Amino acid sequence: MDTQAQDYWRANLRLVTVLLTIWxxxxxxxxxxxxxxxxxxxxxxxxxxxxxxxxxxxxxFLVLIFIYVIRMNALDKKFGVHED
Amino acid sequence: MDLQLLTYIxxxxxxxxxxxxxxxxxxxxxxxxxxxxxxxxxxxxxMATAADWMSAASFISMAGLIAFNGYGASVFLMGWTGGYxxxxxxxxxxxxxxxxxxxxxxxxxxxYSKTARIVAVICLILASITYVIGQMKGIGVAFSRFLETGxxxxxxxxxxxxxxxxxxxGMKGITYTQIAQYVVLIFAYTVPAVFISLHxxxxxxxxxxxxxxxxxxxxxxxxxxDQVVTDLGxxxxxxxxxxxxxxxxxxTLTLMIGTAGLPHVIIRFFTVPRVKDARSSAGWAxxxxxxxxxxxxxxxxxxxxxxxxxIQVGEVGSPDGNLAYADRPQWFKNWEATGLLQYxxxxxxxxxxxxxxxxxxxxxxxxxxxxxxxxxxxxxRDIMVLANPEIAKLPDWVIALVVAGGLAAALSTAAGLLLAxxxxxSHDLVKGMIHPNISERAELLTSRLxxxxxxxxxxxxxxxxxxxxAGTVAIAxxxxxxxxxxxxxxxxxxxxxxxxxxIWGMIAGIGITLLYVxxxxxxxxxxxxxxxGDMKPNWFFGISPNAFGAVGALINFAVAIAxxxxxxxxxxxxxxxxxxxRVPSGATGPTGH
Numbered sequence: 001m002d003t004q005a006q007d008y009w010r011a012n013l014r015l016v017t018v019l020l021t022i023w024x025x026x027x028x029x030x031x032x033x034x035x036x037x038x039x040x041x042x043x044x045x046x047x048x049x050x051x052x053x054x055x056x057x058x059x060x061f062l063v064l065i066f067i068y069v070i071r072m073n074a075l076d077k078k079f080g081v082h083e084d
Numbered sequence: 085m086d087l088q089l090l091t092y093i094x095x096x097x098x099x100x101x102x103x104x105x106x107x108x109x110x111x112x113x114x115x116x117x118x119x120x121x122x123x124x125x126x127x128x129x130x131m132a133t134a135a136d137w138m139s140a141a142s143f144i145s146m147a148g149l150i151a152f153n154g155y156g157a158s159v160f161l162m163g164w165t166g167g168y169x170x171x172x173x174x175x176x177x178x179x180x181x182x183x184x185x186x187x188x189x190x191x192x193x194x195x196y197s198k199t200a201r202i203v204a205v206i207c208l209i210l211a212s213i214t215y216v217i218g219q220m221k222g223i224g225v226a227f228s229r230f231l232e233t234g235x236x237x238x239x240x241x242x243x244x245x246x247x248x249x250x251x252x253x254g255m256k257g258i259t260y261t262q263i264a265q266y267v268v269l270i271f272a273y274t275v276p277a278v279f280i281s282l283h284x285x286x287x288x289x290x291x292x293x294x295x296x297x298x299x300x301x302x303x304x305x306x307x308x309x310d311q312v313v314t315d316l317g318x319x320x321x322x323x324x325x326x327x328x329x330x331x332x333x334x335x336t337l338t339l340m341i342g343t344a345g346l347p348h349v350i351i352r353f354f355t356v357p358r359v360k361d362a363r364s365s366a367g368w369a370x371x372x373x374x375x376x377x378x379x380x381x382x383x384x385x386x387x388x389x390x391x392x393x394x395i396q397v398g399e400v401g402s403p404d405g406n407l408a409y410a411d412r413p414q415w416f417k418n419w420e421a422t423g424l425l426q427y428x429x430x431x432x433x434x435x436x437x438x439x440x441x442x443x444x445x446x447x448x449x450x451x452x453x454x455x456x457x458x459x460x461x462x463x464x465r466d467i468m469v470l471a472n473p474e475i476a477k478l479p480d481w482v483i484a485l486v487v488a489g490g491l492a493a494a495l496s497t498a499a500g501l502l503l504a505x506x507x508x509x510s511h512d513l514v515k516g517m518i519h520p521n522i523s524e525r526a527e528l529l530t531s532r533l534x535x536x537x538x539x540x541x542x543x544x545x546x547x548x549x550x551x552x553x554a555g556t557v558a559i560a561x562x563x564x565x566x567x568x569x570x571x572x573x574x575x576x577x578x579x580x581x582x583x584x585x586x587i588w589g590m591i592a593g594i595g596i597t598l599l600y601v602x603x604x605x606x607x608x609x610x611x612x613x614x615x616x617g618d619m620k621p622n623w624f625f626g627i628s629p630n631a632f633g634a635v636g637a638l639i640n641f642a643v644a645i646a647x648x649x650x651x652x653x654x655x656x657x658x659x660x661x662x663x664x665x666r667v668p669s670g671a672t673g674p675t676g677h
Contacts, residue, residue: 023169028336039322044296045294053155053162055294057166058377061165061370065172065366072363073360076360081667082668082669083360
């Protein structure tokens, strides 16, 4: 693999790692492992932990995918590996 | 106009629409049959993927499980959405760049081995058939209510409809019909949710109604629900867990990685024009899925509240606090006719006592009131969404719409899965291995015959499903998680992964998962063949069979990496192939011939 492609791949992996860390935090950490602690905080009539498990994690997932799409399209251009 | 007639009309109109579209877009070549050419816009593709994805498990079953498992059912909500992040970030763009039709094709080429391809085909068929059993359960429930017959009859009729519907069309027919089905199902899901949310909380947006106060009071709806259920000895809604924390963690992980390993979803990303579109298609799919998934917790919690309030009309323990059986509402009678709701007057007082008799302290208290056990002896979780608008006394047209939506969800997924099964048999097995010179006509015929066989098998197994629709579907995810996802991921991210590693990894992963599931649930779910019984004390660290796939996936990764270290690295051209799929430029269309 030439260095250009290697740099592209490394930038990609970095982005994916950051996004998957957030993915883990909003679902497994907030929604499951820390749920009791977070439930002490209220969003409207629900505990925050409960809210993350049933609502917040899903909204976060959506944002993560669209950030990925935008960032990857930019990386494709920067490294000149975009299609057509 | 009575409800029955209205339901016939609404279901009839939606079916005419799907069949019309399927006929208009009938597939003529194998390339169209599998992958709809490549001219599908990401938003359209996302919507079709969402319909394909949201099956009877999501539409009919999930809110019912939420209603009865409360917080514990969050595993389904996170698990069935979080997988899209994995799909978008780790698989979709690369599989699109690779440019083939099926998942086994990728595995066969990447691991330069026909054996790997066959192993992938077998894993895929096991997962898909299990998934279709779950759909059949949902279809059986919907048809039995719709036609007011028993569950078995409902299932047979459903099988007939699925047959007509999926065997005639193909991917292209399915893509456009699925867009129509998405519109029907999301409308059918959200309309009653808005009505019920307005009624209970004065908030028209169910997502906000969930966290709002009861109408005309300062008590949050969820607090009210917690109180109502604990008053009858049930676990507190917002804190009850499914098994234990470890089980919830593993269950969620299984559903997430299973999402990213299920062939009928992955196949969607072969059908977009560019790599760029594969990424955004996953995002659009999740947008359309999230509309239903964020509504479901409101539907589940409010349905539970309405159900409890219907039966426990007065103060708990007071002589006339419970609904008299003779005064039961029409929906109660309708569901009794299907056998999915059963009442038994244990203390002979002609009233309905619905409480948790498994809670010793509460059962003791109940005995003092003359209650002799929970009299709602069967409340099938899968009836909740369909019964919900009736319980909330919504107008008949809403009820008819929900039946049509449930059927749309079940049919669209069943069709997508059957297509994945058919393509793996006819394309990967017959054309790829046994008979490479098969004509297009013969290949199409083979896939249609395969679909027929799969419908019959899944229908037969659906007579005694291993769990509620969503639970059965969860097992399918476990199988996909343990076999396909690790192989795909290592194929892309681990250049050193070789033939032997991938094959042994898949075998070990699916093997251990199957062993765990079958020993508790019966061999291929046939009743009476489970050799440990479905008993919690026998569960490994309290992990339920439905949740075990993630453990299987870990074993898959471990075995694959160990074996690949001990065997020769993949040849030069395979390493180049991996480098090639990692960059978007130079993508071509799917070539399967």
